Structures are given as structure tokens and as C-alpha cells.
Amino acid sequence: MAISLESISRSSGIKAPRMVCYGPAGVGKSTLGASAPxxxxxxxxxxxxxxxxDAFPMMKSFQDVIDALTVLYSSDHQYQSVVIDSLDHLEPMVWKHLCETYVGPKGERYESIEDFGYGKGFILALDLWRQLLNTLDALRNEKGMAIILIAHSEIKRFESPTTDSYDRHQIKLHKRASDLVQxxxxCVLFADYKTVIEKEEGGFNKIKTRGISTGQRYLYTEARPSFIAKNRYGLPSELPLSWQAFSDALTQSTSQK
Structure with missing residues (x-):
């Protein structure tokens, strides 16, 4: 492809969003997806x-997922959003598909992702994740569909190069897959209950602290030491956990650009 200054074009507006919404079980991630258009x-x-x-039959394999997305791409329909629920339950399907289809240069076959050795299986699995993400991008770019990827969270130790290590909420995926998806x-949105810290005096002049859930559920859109998050729209750092709140904030943010 010939590249010149004449080939430069201006982006034509905001496309439908692609997002990951992750958090603890039962917080309302699937409800958020169900409230999308x-x-x-x-x-x-x-x-x-x-x-x-509306939902496809339960997916049993990675190929099932690709086939479902391909049907959405190749067919006329009224759907405006596609929700994959969930990424962390999809991941074992990705690994299984790799093991079933991979044949090494010397005819090697493997029964599990760990059998590849030295993390090679997790690297090879990224090609399948890219296939999934490319298919989703086609739905977004050519069908105008919003992409909503649901995942659970897990708490892991983060080895910071600039500070002491600390625990934080992360997407419950292998690190390489998580990084690629992010x-x-x-948007990477962390869904969780609002927590307030209560302090009280204990014995021997010690102060005890405890976290108390308010029952309010929020979407966090910017990273903090305790969780990963991001957004490319300049959204407020936290929003009520509802599609309406997200949509309103997105509309306001993009209208100011």
C-alpha cells in the first residue's frame, strides 16, 4: 500500500464502544450487558x-463462539450489542481448541496448555484470542454493534517496579490474554460495591479499621492501586453500575470533543 500525506483522513465520529466489565460474582455485570441496546x-x-x-445456546467450544459471532456478521438482524459472558469461562475453551488443533513441526501433540512447556502454549493461544477480537471488531466496524465482554475478577499480587508490591483486583485471565484483551x-470497567472505611479505637490505644459495604454498586473507569481500569473517552472516574449511567456519561463526554 502506497503511503503519502494525501492518504491521511480524519476520524469520522465515535464508534460503538468495546468494553470489558469485570468484577466479583453477583455484582451485576450480566445485568449491565442485558441493559445495553x-x-x-x-x-x-x-x-x-x-x-x-436473547441468547445463543450455551457455548461448548471456542469454535461455537466463533460460529455464533460469524452468524451475527453474515446475517441481517436487529441486535445492536453482543455480550460474551464470560471471558474466564471461555479461556479453557481456547486452551482446549489449541490442544485439539495444534500439530508441532515434528508432529507434536499436547493434551493440556501446560504440556507445551515454558509458557509456549499461552503464547500460541494468543492467536486464537486475536481471531476472536478481530471477529468482534468486524461486528463493531461493519455492523455497528457494541461489544461487551464480561469477566470475573481475582485478587493477585502486583509486583510494581516503582513501589512495594501490593494486592489488586485483576481480570481473571492468564496475564498474556488479559493484556491483549485490555x-x-x-474501556476496562471494574464493577464493585462501594465500600467505606470505619475506624474505631481498640485496646492498647490501637485503631481498628474495617470495610463496610454500602450496598451501592459502581463502575470504576480509571485505574487505582486496588484495581485495573481504563477508558478512552474521558469518562468520570466512577459511575453508578447501570447502562444508562454509562451511556449518559459517554454521550456527554463525546459531545464535548
Whole structure:
């Protein structure tokens, strides 16, 4: 492709968002996806509960997921959002698909992701994650669909190069896959209950602290030491956990640009 100054073009507006929403079980991540415009769910776990939404049959394999997304791409339909629920239940399917399809240069076959050795399996699995993300991008760019990826959180030790190590909430995926997914979306939103810290005096002049949940649920859009998050829209650092709150903030933010 010939590149010149004449090939430069200006971006034509804001596209439908691509997001990861992660957090503890039961906080309301699937409900957020169900509140998006005309959603269709691609479920890798039985996590919808009593939510009444359109959904493909339960996905049994990575290929099932790709096939479902391909149907959305190749067919006319009314859906405006696609929700994958959840990424961490999809990950074992990715690993299984790799083991079933990979043949090494000397005919090597492997039964588990760890059998590849030296982390090679996790690196090879990134090609499958890229296939998934490219398919989702096609739905967004050519079908105008919002992309909502649901995941659970886990607390892991973060080895900071500039400070002492500390615990933080992270997406419950292998680090390489998590990094790739985070790079590929517009928003990484941490969903959690609002917690306040209460202090009280203890014995021997010691101060005891405890965290108390307020029951209020929020979306956090910017990273903090205790969790990862990001957004490319200049959203407020925290929002009520609802699609309406996210949509309103997105509209306000993009209208100011």
C-alpha cells in the first residue's frame, strides 16, 4: 500500500464502544450487558439467572463462539450489542481448541496448555484470542454493534517496579490474554460495591479499621492501586453500575470533543 500525506483522513465520529466489565460474582455485570441496546448473549457459563434476554445456546467450544459471532456478521438482524459472558469461562475453551488443533513441526501433540512447556502454549493461544477480537471488531466496524465482554475478577499480587508490591483486583485471565484483551478495547470497567472505611479505637490505644459495604454498586473507569481500569473517552472516574449511567456519561463526554 502506497503511503503519502494525501492518504491521511480524519476520524469520522465515535464508534460503538468495546468494553470489558469485570468484577466479583453477583455484582451485576450480566445485568449491565442485558441493559445495553438490543443485546444478544453468547454464553460460556450459566450466569444469566432470571434475566430475560436473547441468547445463543450455551457455548461448548471456542469454535461455537466463533460460529455464533460469524452468524451475527453474515446475517441481517436487529441486535445492536453482543455480550460474551464470560471471558474466564471461555479461556479453557481456547486452551482446549489449541490442544485439539495444534500439530508441532515434528508432529507434536499436547493434551493440556501446560504440556507445551515454558509458557509456549499461552503464547500460541494468543492467536486464537486475536481471531476472536478481530471477529468482534468486524461486528463493531461493519455492523455497528457494541461489544461487551464480561469477566470475573481475582485478587493477585502486583509486583510494581516503582513501589512495594501490593494486592489488586485483576481480570481473571492468564496475564498474556488479559493484556491483549485490555489493549483491544476502549474501556476496562471494574464493577464493585462501594465500600467505606470505619475506624474505631481498640485496646492498647490501637485503631481498628474495617470495610463496610454500602450496598451501592459502581463502575470504576480509571485505574487505582486496588484495581485495573481504563477508558478512552474521558469518562468520570466512577459511575453508578447501570447502562444508562454509562451511556449518559459517554454521550456527554463525546459531545464535548
Amino acid at each position: 438490543s443485546p444478544i448473549f453468547v454464553c460460556t457459563e450459566d450466569g444469566l439467572g432470571k434475566l430475560e434476554v 489493549e483491544s478495547v476502549d
